[in-house]
Amino acid sequence: MDQNDITAVPEFILMGLTDLPELQVLHFLVFLAVYPISLLLNLGLTVLIKIDSRLHTLMYFFLGYLSAFYLSYFSAIALKMLAVFFLEVRTISLIECTIQIYHFVACVTIEGYLLVVMAYDCFTAICNPLVYTVVMSPRVCTQLILCSYLIGFLQGLIQVLLIFHLPFCKLNIINHFFCDLSPILKLLCSNTFPSEVLLFSLGLFNGTVTSLEIVVSYVYILITTLKIRSATGRCKAFSTCVSHLTVVGSLYGTTIFIYIRPSSQYTPENDKVVFMFYTPVMLMLNPLISSLRKKDVKDAL
Template structure:
């Protein structure tokens, strides 16, 4: 039996991504929708990064973590959406075994890293509101860099065991992935070598790391809300809490979709529903995060608008300067 499994496993050198095969008449429309979302996500997050890096007024811990988050969102959509676009427009739905494992690993890294970055951002807001006099001392440059590095390192390390195990599984049932990217859940349904170990590791990692990060965020906001409520005027309470409203909105959006995708009861599980929820998880969040932060943060919104205007009018400015130079030389 083991020899048969091994033989079938070696035959699976590539997978077929079915994507939205159940909607054949909507392939072009879906391609245009995902293309627009992809371009807008890249543009929005790149603008955030460029704006924060180019303006010294935004060189604070909160915006440092926002740069990391924006870069992460770019990774999210770049890991998954380009291949989906190729499937939709060119029917190029094959992906090699190695590419599939790499895509799955990078996607899981992005998911885990975002949870830890959001935790670091919650800690930053806690220090800013609950310990404002010590904020610059506690949240210094070194601490911010360490928190960011630790978030990325944990993200890369804690998904390695599951990915290693799934990469060594025997895929003798089929090579067709009923998803729009190499999702671990979809791959596990194709495995015939047993997935108990992977499920146990996912459960342990989810409890120890996933729940811990969420619990730390909740604790941070318990202290934040407690401090805000102690302020005397309603205006002060609103102004203080507004500094973390963007982060709280992103946290609710991230964990809400995460729970919907990964923590639904098995009886309610449906691959088609899972694909729909994952679309929100992968494309909508990276699209909304720049909007949430830019619309809810007055300072960032003003500087972002200036950056956009400079970008739009830059060709005209260059043209005008060139004409003046030509005129001057002619004289």
């Protein structure tokens, strides 16, 4: 490509979800209603787990970290989404876009590994209850949390470096309401195939490792649960795992639909709708799914 078509892009323009003004107002109102509720639920659950001694167990220890993580995850893109939907502030600087992609990739990766840690916790509690306190000691749990965050931060850094070391064309319009990998790659002028292969390989590796660990854990949990003679015991074991599996399904279902599919089937409109559903709605429902149906949390409230 001619050098005149390549430039150091100072900022990008976000197209948003739709160009129809009436729909923009509707999206803003829905999102504005969902965001405070999500903020309240996740923050309230985090504080409740911290202050109530009845919830000082490993299961709620991990749920507290997951809720605190969701606050950061949602806020990484929520405020910009509100600005795009209603205030028509569609520009985002190159630095802001880089930080947003880094934060988003790191958060998705951290969520996957935190869910693995929670699956391992369920596996140990149900399949090896006699050694549970030894295997899942406070030191081990802290190390697992730190490893999840470290892997997420490294994943975000690698993906940002793979993308932003390449030159951008003069076109700087992002067909999305926040900086995401797929629309950003379409703005690059040089050959992006090596970077796309590396990005796909990293995502596939993390997705395969985390999903296999979760599947193996729950296969053992299912086998052990079916051996329980008491119907009450089986119901208790299943109820412990169902909420976690629901959160796992929402994460991996969204990720597979958006990222692990042929490029010929890529449509920005579908991706925006999926993100619009997953980001605000699922992050609001996750505290309800994960914990607010549990008796311990109801008693603490």
